Amino acid sequence: MSSQTPTVASTESRHVGKEEILAARSVTMRFGGLVAVDNVDFTVHSGEIVGLIGPNGAGKTTFFNCLTGLYKPTSGEVRFSGQVLPPKPRSVVVAGMARTFQNIRLFPNMTALENVMVGRYCRTSAMALTSILRGPKYRREEEATRARAVELLDYVGMKGQGGHLARNLPYGDQRRLEIARALATDPKLLLLDEPTAGMNPQETRQAEELIFKIRDSGLAIVVIEHDMRFIFNLCDRVLCLVRGKTLIEGTAAEVQSDPRVIEAYIGSPDSDDEASGSDVATEGEAGNA
Amino acid sequence: MTYYLDQLLNGLSLGSLYALIAVGYTVVYGIVQLINFAHGEIFMIGAFGALSTWIVLSWVTGGSTAWWNLPLMLVGGMIVAVLTAVLMERFAYRPLRNAPRLAPLITAIGISIFLQEFVRLFYGQIPGFPDAKAAIPFPQLEFFTGPAIDVGGLQVHRGNFFVMAALLICWIFLWWFVNRTATGRAMQAVSQDPDTSRLMGIDVDRIIVVAFAVGASLAAVAGLASGLRYGNIDFKMGFLAGLKAFTAAVLGGIGNINGAVVGGLTLGVVEAMATTLIPGQFGGPAWKDVWAFVLLILILVFRPQGLLGAKVVDRA
Numbered sequence: 001m002s003s004q005t006p007t008v009a010s011t012e013s014r015h016v017g018k019e020e021i022l023a024a025r026s027v028t029m030r031f032g033g034l035v036a037v038d039n040v041d042f043t044v045h046s047g048e049i050v051g052l053i054g055p056n057g058a059g060k061t062t063f064f065n066c067l068t069g070l071y072k073p074t075s076g077e078v079r080f081s082g083q084v085l086p087p088k089p090r091s092v093v094v095a096g097m098a099r100t101f102q103n104i105r106l107f108p109n110m111t112a113l114e115n116v117m118v119g120r121y122c123r124t125s126a127m128a129l130t131s132i133l134r135g136p137k138y139r140r141e142e143e144a145t146r147a148r149a150v151e152l153l154d155y156v157g158m159k160g161q162g163g164h165l166a167r168n169l170p171y172g173d174q175r176r177l178e179i180a181r182a183l184a185t186d187p188k189l190l191l192l193d194e195p196t197a198g199m200n201p202q203e204t205r206q207a208e209e210l211i212f213k214i215r216d217s218g219l220a221i222v223v224i225e226h227d228m229r230f231i232f233n234l235c236d237r238v239l240c241l242v243r244g245k246t247l248i249e250g251t252a253a254e255v256q257s258d259p260r261v262i263e264a265y266i267g268s269p270d271s272d273d274e275a276s277g278s279d280v281a282t283e284g285e286a287g288n289a
Numbered sequence: 290m291t292y293y294l295d296q297l298l299n300g301l302s303l304g305s306l307y308a309l310i311a312v313g314y315t316v317v318y319g320i321v322q323l324i325n326f327a328h329g330e331i332f333m334i335g336a337f338g339a340l341s342t343w344i345v346l347s348w349v350t351g352g353s354t355a356w357w358n359l360p361l362m363l364v365g366g367m368i369v370a371v372l373t374a375v376l377m378e379r380f381a382y383r384p385l386r387n388a389p390r391l392a393p394l395i396t397a398i399g400i401s402i403f404l405q406e407f408v409r410l411f412y413g414q415i416p417g418f419p420d421a422k423a424a425i426p427f428p429q430l431e432f433f434t435g436p437a438i439d440v441g442g443l444q445v446h447r448g449n450f451f452v453m454a455a456l457l458i459c460w461i462f463l464w465w466f467v468n469r470t471a472t473g474r475a476m477q478a479v480s481q482d483p484d485t486s487r488l489m490g491i492d493v494d495r496i497i498v499v500a501f502a503v504g505a506s507l508a509a510v511a512g513l514a515s516g517l518r519y520g521n522i523d524f525k526m527g528f529l530a531g532l533k534a535f536t537a538a539v540l541g542g543i544g545n546i547n548g549a550v551v552g553g554l555t556l557g558v559v560e561a562m563a564t565t566l567i568p569g570q571f572g573g574p575a576w577k578d579v580w581a582f583v584l585l586i587l588i589l590v591f592r593p594q595g596l597l598g599a600k601v602v603d604r605a
Contacts, residue, residue: 068488093490105485107478117471118478122490124471142471185490 018045021189021220027066027076036062038244049221051235055265059244060224068092068099093122098187100178102194106166112177113162116149119184152180172203192223232256296565302449304557305456309511310534311549313504319480319544320500326397329531330404331370335509336522338369343428356432366509374505409524424523427516448518455510460550536585542595559584
């Protein structure tokens with residue numbers, strides 16, 4: 001599988017006419033002898049919400065990290081808007097892909113507003129010297145950055161909370177703030193890694209509304225989630241990974257009714273516990289990277 | 290009484306000098322967790338840059354020591370210091386970004402020796418420049434040097450005022466830069482979480498260069514101030530000053546800008562006071578370095594995070 005050459009796959013017929021934003025072809029990621037992601041194909045079209053599910057250690061976060069340039073896939077390629085991006089997180093963000101994290105990774109000692117403004121940084125021309133000399137262009141840009149950050153806080157439902165330090169915010173707000181910070185980079189594709197982890201049902205519902213609202217504004221979204229009701233309410237399409245391999249890809253209804261998905265989550269009588277144990281360790285490592 | 294006030298003032302001005310250099314250690318440490326032991330040499334190069342600017346100017350002005358030389362010397366010193374620091378980062382530290390922490394530390398010591406010897410051997414080779422193998426007299430500018438000023442019975446050296454004012458201005462400026470500009474915000478972000486910053490589209494390498502440049506500018510201010518206050522500069526002035534400034538940065542809590550300022554002032558005052566207050570054999574100027582480093586040892590034993598290390602919210 002490692003020697004497989006990337007091939008341009010044919011577009012699925014039911015998405016004809018929609019712009020293909022992200023196309024991953026035969027992505028494989030190995031860590032030593034362990035194949036965390038094994039030959040996965042994945043496509044996202046504009047204005048679409050795609051779910052990524054799978055039991056713990058299935059390689060979801062590792063796959064995310066391949067998409068966002070944190071890891072360079074061992075083989076296969078990722079095209080974004082038709083272009084292969086260099087495996088540098090910064091160029092991935094500039095190209096228009098933004099993400100949130102499984103474990104919240106805000107800048108804890110900055111205010112909520114500043115966190116969002118940091119997200120804007122890659123869209124400004126701010127050079128160190130111009131910010132010292134404070135030319136009119138710089139001042140306009142700084143004003144625009146602040147205004148946009150305030151707007152985004154409103155948008156995710158955190159109006160008037162910009163002054164609080166990120167680490168003092170309640171958990172649900174921290175998750176929302178991460179989304180606002182990701183939106184500040186003006187993405188075309190938003191990748192959410194377990195956006196409702198640890199949320200109560202009410203917070204989950206609010207998150208769901210927020211994600212719909214973002215989709216309606218024209219962004220494509222990829223979401224990793226364990227909450228199946230959330231996934232099946234939200235997603236146009238769902239990809240289920242098990243031990244790094246694609247188990248099934250289809251509409252929410254198709255995936256929901258597939259017996260293999262249930263088996264993957266709950267396990268069959270002859271499931272190999274040792275193998276899944278080592279998979280869990282991989283995802284832990286990926287999350288920390 | 291006047292005597293003690295006098296010593297206090299001396300301590301504060303010496304401390305301001307330490308603080309200006311210590312900020313360079315702390316800013317770089319805050320961003321890359323690297324102790325740049327060659328930073329003392331940047332201070333020395335800043336002083337030589339300022340001197341060179343004056344020498345070049347003197348070819349035109351015939352050696353004028355008017356006050357307006359100062360801003361030009363400052364800019365000259367800053368350019369040379371920043372250039373040196375940026376080149377050092379690019380060619381010595383960046384290739385070692387992912388190396389074990391011991392590697393950049395030893396590299397820093399190597400750069401430090403290289404820069405000292407480079408100045409010692411080559412400065413005098415430039416036509417028109419004095420030989421740098423011994424101390425070189427620093428131009429004494431009108432207004433910033435000269436007769437001491439009488440402040441309520443205290444005779445205060447003018448250089449003392451200059452260095453304290455310089456620290457105050459630089460401190461305010463730095464606060465503003467870190468907290469109120471886009472680049473400063475990016476610096477804070479990188480110091481809090483470099484990996485996430487990279488994923489949010491911040492060019493971390495550029496922010497590191499900015500950190501080195503900011504530290505070098507302040508070191509150049511200190512180099513100029515030191516020349517004005519002590520009247521001469523030499524190629525090894527960066528060694529002890531750098532070590533003391535590092536002590537100050539650790540004292541205040543490394544990684545913390547306010548800590549570097551507080552640590553620098555504390556160290557300066559302790560040195561000056563120890564010289565004055567400790568009687569007999571262990572007092573006097575000969576022992577001031579001993580007391581400075583005793584303070585460092587005490588801090589490392591009893592409060593290793595430094596004076597402001599734990600509580601402070603903003604590290605950058």
